[in-house]
Amino acid sequence: MAASLWRSVFGGSAAPMEEEEERVAFWSSPERTGWLTKQGEYIKTWRRRWFVLKQGKLFWFKDSTVTRASTPRGVIPVASCLTVKGAEDVLNRAFAFEISTRGETMYFIADSEKEKEEWINSIGRSIVQHSRSLADAEVVDYDSTKRSAKPSSSSD
Template structure:
């Protein structure tokens, strides 16, 4: 389940995490012809963590970007943990690496 962006109701959605993007669809039957209802590039995500204490709902978790926090409810504790682990791994894999220009040389005499 995903909480709506503007109207904060809960709706059942079907999710696919693929190639660094989290897609969601309105229907459970997903084909190449299906248009996703939304997509989040995981490289823009900062954290994914449990959110039972925030929402007061079992199996809840949140995904945060710099500008937004989205809330989800899995069907089971295991499914919630699987999503948190999978999205977390994807965030690490797709996070921007530190470039040479961002590395500070503390020994230089600048």
């Protein structure tokens, strides 16, 4: 209930800031920042927000003056993202892109084709960096399962 209350007050799909997110100094030396127009989660209006990508988290704010005291309107942990790709054909709008997680697809509009591509590349790199340990663990588990499955399948 607290998460849904937080969403209704602050908007967006993010849960309240967890300890891990609080440790990210989003106000200092971000990997990427800029204005994007974001579609709301419940009321599908478009709002211009200032985005900050840092340490595997994509934060958004109402304005571009981000300090230690700023409260993000939302945060997306990029490790939970499955894809980031262009979405002009889906939204029928120029410079649109989408970020998909298991639970939802979020839509954004950049100010230019160049900015759209830069955001897609930055978020994509961050997804790869921050999901690598999970992916490596999955490959090891899969390989172990395959190895142990071979003898039993040959005895059938």
